[in-house]
Amino acid sequence: MSKTKKVHLIGNAHIDPVWLWRWQAGYAEIKATFRSALDRMKEFPDFIFTSACAAYYKWVEENAPEMFEEIKQRITEGRWVIVGGWWLQPDCNIPSGESFVRQGLYSQRYFNEKFGIMAKTGYNVDSFGHNGMLPQILKKSGMDYYVFMRPGDHEKDLPGNLFWWESADGSRVMAYKIPFSYGNWSEKHSDDPLRHKTLEVKKLAEEQGYDMMNFYGVGNHGGGPTIANINTILKMQAEESGEQYVFSSPNRYFEEIRGEYEQNQYLLNLPVIKDDLQHHASGCYSAHSKTKKLNRKAEHRLITAEKFATISYELFNPSCPDLSDLQPKLGSAWEKVLFNQFHDIMGGCSIKEAYEDAEEFYGQALTIGAEVLNFAVQTISWNINTMGDATFSISKDKDWMLWEMGERGVPFVVFNPLAWEVNVPVQVHKSVRGITDEEGNPLEIQSVRASQTNAKDKWDTLFIGRIPAMGYRVYWLYLDKSFNVLKVEHQDNQLDKGNQSNQQNSYNDKNSDGDKYNKSKACNECNQDTVNILHNVKVTDNSILENAYLLVEFDKHTGYIKKMYDKVNQVEVLSGYGAVPIVIDEFDSDTWAHGIFEFRNEIARFSDARIQVIENGPIRAKIRVISCYNASELQQDFILYSDRKELE
Known part of the structure; x- marks a missing residue:
């Protein structure tokens, strides 16, 4: 040069x-x-x-x-x-x-x-x-x-x-x-x-x-x-x-x-x-997982709070001047989250006392987010007309928690902060006999264990809600009124036409409980058949989760998944055991894992498991596996929904 x-x-x-x-x-x-x-x-x-x-x-x-x-x-x-x-x-x-x-x-x-x-x-x-x-x-x-x-x-x-x-x-x-x-x-x-x-x-x-x-x-x-x-x-x-x-x-x-x-x-x-x-420093991406969890929780809460605060502000600000005070609060909360994203905090490589401080910062941000979100959704939900043309006073004569009058039901508003429609499980913190949508259509429900134990009051109610994008939907809860919910066959595009008949026979052979699984006319545009599937889920032998799509079997001694069968494609998903909790020796690694690019020194596996059936349909089934390694216990919950093709 x-x-x-x-x-x-x-x-x-x-x-x-x-x-x-x-x-x-x-x-x-x-x-x-x-x-x-x-x-x-x-x-x-x-x-x-x-x-x-x-x-x-x-x-x-x-x-x-x-x-x-x-x-x-x-x-x-x-x-x-x-x-x-x-x-x-x-x-x-x-x-x-x-x-x-x-x-x-x-x-x-x-x-x-x-x-x-x-x-x-x-x-x-x-x-x-x-x-x-x-x-x-x-x-x-x-x-x-x-x-x-x-x-x-x-x-x-x-x-x-x-x-x-x-x-x-x-x-x-x-x-x-x-x-x-x-x-x-x-x-x-x-x-x-x-x-x-x-x-x-x-x-x-x-x-x-x-x-x-x-x-x-x-x-x-x-x-x-x-x-x-x-x-x-x-x-x-x-x-x-x-x-x-x-x-x-x-x-x-x-x-x-x-x-x-x-x-x-x-x-x-x-x-x-x-x-x-x-x-x-690849080790930093697993060190101090609690901080990483709190970071994501705070991010989601603040984003959700701001979305609904903005909607609430646009709809109701003239009648609710306090909404204009929410933005500075959110800004202050975000500053705490952004500070905690500093590389030595987020990377898990700071001193113990630093993480006590970080939890306090996250606590401030989460509290502000909760307050802003609550204020916004309460403002929106309070302005939804759930009374119709009727005029009557309300009184808690029927139940100490719910405001149901006669058999009118109790409005239950579910919000969706995402930019797409969701079909998600919703848990009502009360045991009820029936739930309908805003048009009176009854929904399938399931009793699930609540977080509280108050004599016999220890059950919640689960249903699947379909909530519009960036919006809400009103459902109705009934304390004593139950409904007959008819099982409906759901259409699903599956395999190429050539494989469909073989799959049908195979499925009928493997499925002894009589679940319906029927072909319908072909979809010419996509060169696939459309089949009708009846959504059910169950646990059998205290160790098998099964719906129309998957069959998952657990080894009763180790707690590992020993079989995962894809019914639709007739494929055994695993070539060996799955969901195996392993113990890795990282003795030679510092916090950052300097100079280390993989962790493969397996020295043991959790085993000697106890398997418990926690839930058993009709919406979802849950198996809990509690396995041991020396004095350590590991709890894994496996959840299969009636209408889903994946295991959680």
């Missing part, structure tokens, strides 16, 4: 707000690190500081407003550069797509409101892996570039440190993989590790044919660029002619790269990666 390659020195401080310390320590460290960066700017006029994570700025704004104003001034000068555009640096695999969107929405909105700018560069330097759809979310959040460090060179082979990263929809960001480390650390011991690492990055730049970035500064527990770091850079600048080592930022680096794009042959042929950037 005719032109000597340049190294952009990126002064930063990787700050884990939680890791081997709790968030309160992280809170203090952020303020101290930001103060240090501001001091360096006073001492060294060429120094530039790069920092991400909107949550950190909000903490400083709330607790150190004078410092916050000083940061605003430095941002205006261009010496304090905001990157990231997300609330913090989350795990980039586990959160839902909606959470990634919220990371961008809440952060970019905050940066725009407080500083009049939005981040241009995505920035997750320590996250353990990066799912392949992030380019789309980054682009739609206003970011054209992305900086990361993991996975390492030994974990994923990449064509270079600079490339286009493209998601499945065609969205692209220019991505840069940080070489060696995001701080002062260098692989080789040296009296001046920053100098050594900078020279190594310079060598890489010459080899790969383009300028590169070298990140420096004390990290993890904050700290940032030190006086010694900056003096090293100034000394290296004095030793070299030209601008080979420059104080810079990711924004400047990418802008310069794009500026020379057409003149640099390598850049014209910049590789395109259409893939996840994986895998690093």
Whole structure:
């Protein structure tokens, strides 16, 4: 190359707000690190500081407003550069797509409101892996570039440190993989590790044919660029002619790269990666499962709460002014969830006390979500006309829980937050004799064990509800009024015509209980037969689940599935035992599973099982398997519905 390659020195401080310390320590460290960066700017006029994570700025704004104003001034000068555009640096695999969107929405909105700018560069330097759809979310959040460090060179082979990263929809960001480390650390011991690492990055730049970035500064527990770091850079600048080592930022680096794009042959042929950037620390995706469960629960609740709060607001805001207060509450709850998605929290690799704090944050978010959701659906349901044209007073003369008057029934409203119609089991927390839809059509019901035991009051009622997309449906409960529900044959497209007659004979041979399974006329358009199936489900011999589609048999000693027969396709699904709980030896693995890419060292299996029939139709059947390994017990519940082709 005719032109000597340049190294952009990126002064930063990787700050884990939680890791081997709790968030309160992280809170203090952020303020101290930001103060240090501001001091360096006073001492060294060429120094530039790069920092991400909107949550950190909000903490400083709330607790150190004078410092916050000083940061605003430095941002205006261009010496304090905001990157990231997300609330913090989350795990980039586990959160839902909606959470990634919220990371961008809440952060970019905050940066725009407080500083009049939005981040241009995505920035997750320590996250353990990066799912392949992030380019789309980054682009739609206003970011054209992305900086990361993991996975390492030994974990994923990449064509270079600079490339286009493209998601499945065609969205692209220019991505840069940080070489060696995001701080002062260098692989080789040296009296001046920053100098050594900078020279190594310079060598890489010459080899790969383009300028590169070298990140420096004390990290993890904050700290940032030190006086010694900056003096090293100034000394290296004095030793070299030209601008080979420059104080810079990711924004400047990418802008310069794009500026020379057409003149640099390598850049014209910049590789395109259409893939996840994986895998690093695979052990983190099973560590501390409770946090992962709470994350998903909180995500779903807040999304559902916001949907129905929005509907309620649009329908009833003039008559219900309190609805306008719900959005700030939801925003506060989302900030707690986004914070807990920090990679060291979500990855299960922080200290025990940190997870006690995380549970408190999830508790706040879940409580707010529950309150907002309840307020919204109560507002909607209270405005549904379930009285018709009748006018009468209500009184609890018949039952201490339900408000049934005579035999009019009790309205029971079921909501669906999803964008498609669902056919789902609904559990009524009361034992009733009958249930109908809004048109009076009786539904099949099943008594199931309730969570409470109050003398004889220990049963709930299960039915299958069909609920419209993003809507609700009213059902009617009857304490004493029962109905005869006729079994209806359901049409189902099955195998190719040529296999149908053989299947019919085989099924009749295997199905001794007389369940009806009859062919109807062929579907010419799809070249398949349509058959009528009577939906039933049952347990036999205390160890066999069966409906019109599946027969599942459990080994009475081990509790394993020893037979799963697909009746429709006449296929034995398993070649051996299924649902076998195994014990894996992970003694040689740390929390992150560094250097480990599979877990296959099986040392034992749970066995010596007790099998219990928990439910036995007509809507669903449930078998519970309780198996043992030494002093440990494992409980597995297997559920088969009368109308479904899969085992839960």
